Amino acid sequence: MLWRWGGRSIAGLARDHHVSRGAIRTAVADLMPEHTDDRQNTPTSETAVTLDTPGKVADFLRAAELEPAERDALDQGVTVRRGQDYTLRVSAVPSVHCGLLARCQPLGGAQGSPVVPAQRKARREYENRVNTLTAPIGA
Structure with a gap:
């Protein structure tokens, strides 16, 4: 799934900030839970x-x-x-x-x-x- 944040993809943000995509996802989930995808928690x-x-x-x-x-x-x-x-x-x-x-x-x-x-x-x-x-x- 391609996530977008302000028109930018998670992968693009991760490259710009030299961190993993998981770190970006975690930060978004912690700071703005309404912007996370609930489907990722399905078994x-x-x-x-x-x-x-x-x-x-x-x-x-x-x-x-x-x-x-x-x-x-x-x-x-x-x-x-x-x-x-x-x-x-x-x-x-x-x-x-x-x-x-x-x-x-x-x-x-x-x-x-x-x-x-x-x-x-x-x-x-x-x-x-x-x-x-x-x-x-x-x-």
């Missing part, structure tokens, strides 16, 4: 995000019993070839990604079951991507 959990799911994880999830929203997200994913393997580009809300991650726990070696190192690595990569969605801002 991001409502917004679909796209994550690349490693092929080994996607194959495991396709064989698992999933919730309808999780199944739809996988079915609508776009396959992207990566060398000998592939990734599945899945667009879904963060809660669906968290659900998919929870369903692929056995790939991480849960409950003493034998695990293939490549599958464990694929699950860990997907876990890292999902964790970036749920990490608190500023952490």
